[in-house]
Amino acid sequence: MLIHPLICDTDSLTQLCSRLARSDFVAVDTEFMRENSYWPELCLVQIGNLEEAAAIDPMAQGLDLTPLLDLLTDNPDVLKVFHAGPQDIEIIFNLTGKTPTPLFDTQVAAMALGQAEQIGYANLVESWLGRTVDKGARFTDWSRRPLEARQIDYAIGDVTHLAEIFPKMLQRLRKTGRGAWLDVEMEKLGNPAQYTPDPDTLWQRIRAPSRNAQVMGRMRALAWWREQEAQDKNLPRGRIMKDETLADIAAHPPSTQNELGKVRGLSAAWRENDIGARMMDALFAARPLRPDEMPPKAPRGPALGKEGGLVADLLKLLLKIRSREMDVAAKLLARSDDLEALAAGVRTNLAILEGWRFEVFGRDALALVEGHMAFAIADGRIKMTRTGLTKDLPDAPEPVTLVEQP
Known part of the structure; x- marks a missing residue:
């Protein structure tokens, strides 16, 4: 892989972005400071694919970031790959009023593949590539100039590893058939409303x-x-x-x-x-x-009562069983507040009763609270048994397909 020197001029950036625009995907990361400011201060942008990677200095005098921002927000042919992307996406949104599109977050995808709910980048690299990430520069003050070569190398490593991981992860998702699960999650991640603070709320x-x-x-x-x-x-x-x-x-x-x-x-x-x-x-x-x-009255949990609380506990047990059977992070399937709402009788506006979540978990969760499913013990293991046919259960909407990559 070709690693470019730190890019500090518009011509070099334009040429880089022109080449990357012909890629199927680019891995993206940013370094920023926000401890002492309301708006995050963008200090470095790393971007690359399997052929080349570079770090871009947005603080360089005279550098115009337009070619990069156009690539990230106005080129629908290139998939933008992040790891734990919300803060990176927020910075891009602050600069352009747009979010990167289309996008893919490896932290979310890892949940669909049975890894930790919020797996860190170093652990992701270790599990997929068998490499140990040097953490020596992670506490760098990225706003200070000049940056040392080791700091730039550390930063670029965030996208070179990611560019290798993404195709492997995509191949695994195709084998498991879980790629469509992520479409809804990526749509939420790219929703501009998520990055627009509303002073009234x-x-x-x-x-x-x-x-x-x-x-x-x-x-x-x-x-x-x-x-x-x-x-x-x-x-x-x-x-x-x-x-x-x-x-x-x-x-x-x-x-x-x-x-x-x-x-x-x-x-x-x-x-x-x-x-x-x-x-x-x-x-x-x-x-x-x-x-x-007036905001809704606090937590549903206490309003469940003893019986409702027990039903919620059974739903959480079902979630644990299903996530283990499917080898998927439980948090991706359902949130605790949704389970408590279902136990309390809520049947609308719950993620587990919509789309793919309904198909892989919500249908059984609803069957359990409606009395059509029970727990049983067989050969020392907990299993689920149906006690009757569910009636009048809603159909889930048709799933859409994840952006295809070769």
Whole structure:
């Protein structure tokens, strides 16, 4: 494989992308820093196929990333292969307003092939190629220049190994017939909505101190204010105000800005600084949530009751059995909250009752809660036995086919 020197000029990047555009797939990775910023700072992009690979320096003066971004977002003929891709995809989305298409995530695919639910890159390389990844440069400050040769080599290794793994993984998926499973997962991964933070809903991620409509209204207003401050200053949300402090202020609002100096988690400067004044404006403008704006009542689990809890436990046992029989990560088949919802009587808007999940697991899960399936012991092993025919079970939609690669 040809490994190029660090690409720092537009002409070299254009030529590289022109060649890669003739590939069936490219492996992609990024190095970035975001510990001290709201927006991730892109420091390096690695890309390659089985013939060549390169690292690109987006911080190089005068470098235009357009050829690379066009390849990633506007070329439907080249499959983009990532490992644990959401953060890489987020960076590309921030730069272009688009997500890479089509795409493939080896971490998700590994789940369909019986590997760990969130297998790390080093373990993936070890299991598929029998190689040990040198982790010596993993704590590099990628924003510092110049980069050392060992750092660049380490970074490029992330795509050279991935380019070798992907064809092997695709071949295994074809043999198992599980390629179609991944289409839905990749569609979710590439959904732009996943990478567009909505200031009006971010407050729902904060643990509410109560379900009081006034408190929640203040939480929404404060979360919206914090999001704007974080974006404007390019600082992490927690550097503006921690979640616990925000929730505390929502529950016990100060009547004047001067009282902010007494709030745990805030410095005395908040009594008179501009950010404190803007926060108080947001607080005073807050209104109680209407009944239709209130979030759903907390966890389904406790609402199951004793019997429902036992049914959920049986479903989890079924999931464990099925995932072991199929040699697939349990998390790919079903989530615990879906199982608890099914046990509680929910029959709509559950992933396990749709598509391929219904065919390989949901049908039996529904049969179990409807009383048409039972556990049995045979030769010291747990098995499932049907006690009758299921009735009126929905048909799963037709699966689509994973992008074919030679």
